[in-house]
Amino acid sequence: MSKAPDLKRSLIIGCGGYLPEKVVTNHDLAKTVETSDEWIVERTGIRKRHFAAKDQATSDLAVKAALVALQDAKIRAEDLDLIIVSTATPDRTFPATATIIQAKLGNSKALAFDVAGVCAGFLLGLNVADNYLKLGQAKYALVIGAESLTSLLDMDDRRTCVLFGDGAGAVVIEAKNKDEIDNDRGILSIKMQSDGQFHHILYSDGGPSTNGKVGKLRMDGQEVYRHAVTKLTDSAKRMLASYTLTADDIDWFIPHQANIRIIESVAQKLKFPMDKIVLTVQDHANTSAASIPLALWVARLDGRLKPGDLILHEAIGGGLIWGSALIRF
Template sequence: MAVFSRIAGTGSALPEKVLSNKDLEQFVETTDEWIASRTGIRQRHVVAEGETTADLAERAARAAMEAAGVTADQLDLIVLGTTTPDLIFPSTACLVQHRLGANGCAAFDVNAACSGFIYALSIADAYVRSGMARTVLVIGAETLTRMLDWSDRNTCVLFGDGAGAVVIKADAEAGILSTHLHADGGKKDLLYNPVGVSAGFKPEEKNAGVRVLMTGNEVFKHAVKALDSVVDETLAANGLDKTDLDWLIPHQANLRIIEATAKRLEMPMDRVIVTVHKHGNTSSGSVPLALDEAVRSGKVKRGQLLLLEAFGGGFTWGSALIRY
């Protein structure tokens, strides 16, 4: 008998500190109107001193596990999407695993930038379908404000910190119907962090420090095109029409990109989950954060058809079609 995976529970975590656009006006050459009109962002959450990606991931994981009625000893695998790990190694997934008391199960990180959660969910789904796992914890968690240049108004206004998680379980009925992943490393210089281990600093970025470098207009154009393509691919793979979708739960990077995807699907914005105005771009945390909010608010209900999608540095992009 075929085995599928379904989402059994969701959870999320946000730092206590909120940084509004008005707050940013005090130390960055920008305005609330400028940020909001171009991105839709009004505020973002920022980690406190000493607060880490693992802290947020653990909180989101515990909330998802409680919602799913799952204990740590039942986990077969933990996959954590992040581009801001606590350490280079061990993985943040291993740190979270130990905190949860799930020692012994497999645990690893996935770095696909803002597409990290979609990539992690796809891997978890494959493990369940293959029979290698029955209960998997999938997390997307970031502390991107730790790598921002707060003097660069083109990037520092965009990002926030946060984490979201889901528990998926093996089931006779399909919950995750399909996932679709893509990448194009040829566009790497349009959105990247110049610091690494093996390569060190790029020569032209000596002493630049850890920060986000982005060619915003080009990223916008590529994101809209890639997401249009993966939406079409997802619907075609499942023999569905765009009218069959109940909800679009997109990566929360920019309201204009979200609106462009909704327009492509001919979906009214009241069927699109939008959190970018209060979370900013939380990278791999954004989709599971939005999903958890939609579930806990009662908007998303069991049996509804959800389209999740994301686009990030790499470039990476992907989607997941889910019968919740």
């Protein structure tokens, strides 16, 4: 019988992000749909978002974020052993967008594949990559959340078209022996779960095997809000309890950026002060799988996030799929 591998620790060594050049404000949307800046801000906290250009595919956004993350990590694309991309808006039905990104990066040795977790997709991808690294099956992994959500929006539906934007965020993680890591840094735990009985409250109404169309994003906003608050609060509480932690022990709460009201409600239940929460929803809107890595990148750029900081992430997406992550940066 072969010996079980010594488990390693996954350490985030690089962060990157990219937002398309086109900025669309609430006032811009009010020119084409029955809404207003006041209505959107009051209900969501969103003030603007970025829209990809017509000639920009999801892989183009992802590559730009990946290059920033690789530069931050100080490694080459050729060094990557694993490339995981979370997206609900792939370049094509197949092959995996990750393989297209792999080719654009000039890497020919990594295993590259997509995961589908929608707004929880980045945590799902990070969870998969962490398991590869812990088992010694890869040394360097690139995990990307990238979305061109405007391709799925019904711009006549003011309930959804005001909520979303395009963008990409990425992290590079490295497998290290635990005795090589200072201050217990690295990915400590990621816990994900799903409940498919709620798949109908947030979905695209198209698909290759149903109607052969891409479809448009459809959402029961009240139901999504209700499930988001209860499930995210429960997930975070269980994560903290498993490490005998409280909100006071967390340096930064960096949740999925869907709606400021959801974030505020969860924060109140968890007793997180707002000054310990990284918020980008006002500037990016909901970028689905890209939102957490984009927020991580923003906090790294502005100097808030420092090595050794303890981070709590959480996200929920269509499926429903949701979960939390505890990371010592």
